[in-house]
Amino acid sequence: MRAFPYKRLSGVVSLRVTAVTLKGPGGSREPLDTTAYSVVEQVVALGLAERDDWESARLKLSATIPAKAGEPNAYWSDIAVVAVLTEKVTNTRITTHLEPETENSRDWVGSLEMWRADHLDRAVLTVHVVATVDGVPGRVLAMSEREWVVDVAAEAPLRQRELDVREVGFREGPAWLRPFRDVPWIVDTSGELPTVHVNTDFEGITDLVGGDGPPVESMVRDLLIAQMCTDVWTAVFHTATGNLEVEDDGRPLFPHDWRGEVLREMLPDVLPGRPVEEALAEVHRRRTGTFGWLELQPRIQFAATRRAEVPKALATVIRGLDRFQQRADV
Secondary structure (H helix, E strand, C coil): CCCHHHHHHHCCEEEEEEEEEEHHHHEHHHHHHHHEEEEECCCEEECCCCCCCEEEEEEEEECCCHHHHHCCCCCEEEEEEEEEEEEECCCEEEEEEEECCCCCCCCEEEEEEEEECCCCCEEEEEEEEEEEECCEEEEEECCCCCCCEEEEECCCCCCCCCCCCECCCCCCCCCCHHHHCCCEEEEEECCCCEEEEEEEECCCEEEEEHHHCCCHHHHHHHHHHHHHHHHHHHHHHHEEECCCCCCCCCCCCCCCCCCHHHHHHHHHHHCCCCCHHHHHHHHHHHHHCCCCCHHHHHHHHHHHHHCCCCHHHHHHHHHHHHHHHHHHCC
16 A cells, blocks of 8 residues: 555545547547446447547546545645546556536536547546645545546447457468467467467367357367466466566556456455555565565466366366266166
């Protein structure tokens, strides 16, 4: 937990996206359908836009701050509420000031304009309450507890993105896949999303993974997919911890893309009983240090196996085979 050398504002700061409009060539604006942004998931999916030529998106925002912010004789003055949109991939940062909806209101409103050409992946939207404290302007008193995600490509407002699975023949496919022609799949974590390349040259793999066969085949398929997902979770965890941004005091930061999502999901099982920020610092210390990293590998495997639901898939196969054996003995 970060310590601040001044008194901060207690209470919850919330942020909502209440409307989205898209601007096209010539300045025309059209509203984005409400199904393209989810208050529950707190995600805006701009890939659902009905027009492909949009140039910018304007997000109408509403924030609610604690009532204590406006108390007289407080430790702070000159309260301001600022919405901040950041994207790690393009190193883009956009800020906009919100205004009180009414005098002395806890609700602040405004809009933020983001240009399509400036973004490639997911951007993160937060709101900060800033003020002058002890004569120092611009100090952060509080910020929204949960960030919104603005995705320029997504076609569904979901926080957890679907895995990208591609079928390709390794033998005659891209050059980098050819050395792996004897394996059924390879996990690639170098792109904007993890991708599983399924080797169509591996005999029977396509029919098994994508087929809808008899019960025994279905059980084997579920077990195979669970193992594939285990490989994915393991690979993405190692990728996510491989190049963390570190602050001046040595504290590692959570990435803003899918890598951050992976870490927040798996760290409670890798180092149970610790806050995720503390767990991230410990994992980073072990990975970059001289000892402790190897001891974490069973925990990483355990976390990956749980999320891939391998125990459930294996138990189903064992029970199913036992039933088939009992029928055969009758």
